[in-house]
Amino acid sequence: MELYDVMRTTFAAREFTDDPLPDATLAKILDHARFAPSGGNRQGWHVIVVRERATREALAAATVPAAKRYAAQLKLGESPWNTIVPTRADAATIEATPAPERLIEPVLKAPVVLVVCVDLRLVASMDQDLDRVGVISGASIYPFVWNILLAARHEGFAGTITTLAVAQEPALRAALGIPAHVAVCAVMPLGKPLKPLSRLKRKPVEQFATRERWDGPALAP
Numbered sequence: 132m133e134l135y136d137v138m139r140t141t142f143a144a145r146e147f148t149d150d151p152l153p154d155a156t157l158a159k160i161l162d163h164a165r166f167a168p169s170g171g172n173r174q175g176w177h178v179i180v181v182r183e184r185a186t187r188e189a190l191a192a193a194t195v196p197a198a199k200r201y202a203a204q205l206k207l208g209e210s211p212w213n214t215i216v217p218t219r220a221d222a223a224t225i226e227a228t229p230a231p232e233r234l235i236e237p238v239l240k241a242p243v244v245l246v247v248c249v250d251l252r253l254v255a256s257m258d259q260d261l262d263r264v265g266v267i268s269g270a271s272i273y274p275f276v277w278n279i280l281l282a283a284r285h286e287g288f289a290g291t292i293t294t295l296a297v298a299q300e301p302a303l304r305a306a307l308g309i310p311a312h313v314a315v316c317a318v319m320p321l322g323k324p325l326k327p328l329s330r331l332k333r334k335p336v337e338q339f340a341t342r343e344r345w346d347g348p349a350l351a352p
């Protein structure tokens with residue numbers, strides 16, 4: 132496939148056909164994804180391939196609390212789970228908000244679910260002493276995660292990076308036997324996408340790129 136086509140069309144697939152995603156194809160996808168960069172080339176990733184019903188149900192159950200808060204915040208016009216603007220959704224409102232099916236069902240119905248983890252002993256987190264939420268650690272794992280979706284696309288498959296379940300990481304640890312020094316980074320349902328591609332909605336370059344300074348003139352394409 133042409134690289135720019137892949138970059139412009141790799142969408143978040145949440146509904147899948149019944150076509151299987153065999154281990155051989157999965158191994159091929161991971162064999163290409165592993166060339167992703169990571170800080171110091173430490174390659175701290177570990178992928179758990181989930182097919183069993185009981186494990187899927189544990190993943191779905193772990194997704195529910197965060198999905199409820201996500202939906203409650205969306206209803207209030209907030210940017211869900213951000214760490215800067217406090218939410219106006221109280222505990223009772225969140226509890227009363229149903230978890231949207233589209234956020235829960237993919238882990239139950241996708242042909243396969245990947246739980247991508249990273250060994251924090253191998254991750255350089257240069258922002259660990261700053262007075263804000265850490266983002267640098269993610270840079271050592273999400274290029275790999277994205278490579279999985281790109282390779283899947285090349286093989287005719289698709290999926291989604293999901294993170295809601297990570298709010299319940301202790302439950303995931305217990306269900307999947309993940310050690311304490313390892314973080315869960317993404318839960319990725321994968322399969323043959325049910326719907327054809329639609330045009331992806333993204334901001335144009337001039338809305339996010341500026342010259343020399345944050346408030347500099349826009350970089351026009």
Ligand SMILES: Cc1cc2nc3c(=O)[nH]c(=O)nc-3n(C[C@H](O)[C@H](O)[C@H](O)COP(=O)(O)O)c2cc1C
Pocket residue numbers: 141142143144145233234291292293294295296331332
């Ligand atoms: C870091 C990250 C976390 C995400 N978490 C979830 C999630 O928990 N559940 C979900 O359904 N989608 C999740 N998504 C998918 C986004 O909603 C999706 O990438 C975005 O809406 C763009 O979708 P599109 O490419 O189909 O336009 C996540 C994506 C990223 C990059």
